[in-house]
Amino acid sequence: MPIIAVANSKGGVGKSTTAVHLAAWLYEQGHRVTLADCDTQQSSSEWIREAVPGVKTVRLDNPNHILNELPNLITETDYVVCDGPGSQTETSRALLLRAHLAIVPCKASMLEVRALAKATEVLRQAQDIRGGVPKAIIVLSMVGKNYRLTKDMKDAAAALGLPLARTAMTLRQIYADAPGQCAVVWKLGSRAREAADEIRALFAEILPEAKRGKKLKAKH
Template sequence: MAVIIALINQKGGCAKSTTAVHFAHWLGKLGKRVMLVDADAQRSSSQWCSRMEQAIATQVLQSPDDLLEQLGELAAAVDFLVVDGPAGLSEATRAILMRADLAVVPVQPSGIDLQSAADAVRLIKQAQLVREGKPPAVMFLSRAVKGTKLKDEALGLLGKFSPQFKVLKSVIHQKQAIADSSGQAATVWELSGQPAKEAAREYERLFKEIMGVLP
């Protein structure tokens, strides 16, 4: 049975889909059998994966019933199921949290995004009440700008969600190479240039940290 890792946040633009695709690709590089489940109405992650030279197996599931019924079935055939959750805290998100082994919440350093994170935390807590503490959840700062006061303030505010929700030390900084990766049907590992290499190192640190907190 696969480990089901769900990336969720109601706020668009937090790099949820970008992180999901890069995570699935990274797991594949490790030799793991991985599938990405696209639960977002825009279907950006599944379309991205289908265009990649080394295509990642994907499945589009968007209704709460399909997610509840099929995530477990899909997990039986792989090592890792990476779920790109929908925008908006819908019933589909609740369904995902009823099946996930770990919830990962990417957060941008802005007031609106931090409020959205609080809403996601509430949904996760509700699932944990039903499932006796599952799924554990982690948060990380995405699309941050180095050396800014906003980044430091955001990290401080995220810390208020702990100890129930672990705030990862890894931070993904905003880089054009990351923004370009989808349009080029690639990940930062396939792109050239120093910014892409730096982004790859940041993702590597993040994903290793996520693997380290798996139950």
């Protein structure tokens, strides 16, 4: 029954890409999933409607709407994945006051490392108010092949008390192509195999309890 917010107050860091793939992955693991599109551009709800019609979509694009509606939505589905906006701070704040888990995609560059404190300010305020909730994890997105900043990013995240996912999302053309094809990467054939493997591994790392067959396997 968790509400998962994909949030970073910086624009263009991979929030919608992460949210759509996460909603699709959870659905494929056998869960009932709603994607709450909290961005006024509504691109992720259009994308998921085409890619995975079984995922319910809802537009929640202002703070009052988010605060009022999220508790109702989560009674109807197993997971609500919220695609956060790129800039509206109050919308992000409302989301983070309701979410159980925040996934924070963060581009892997020195500029982003320096901006991490600012980009996660609203998150840390929410955790302060709610006694550590939402739990949060930073995911490196658009990591270049010759990326050498992992240690800087680890240090910056540790200084803010935020864990960093072991699995990162690599900079790959296939992610940029996926919305135009109205598909998730694991439906895009062999060209997308590496991307599909890494993004599935990422979600299994972040949400091991959501993985299909987990409970069955544990019993035997």
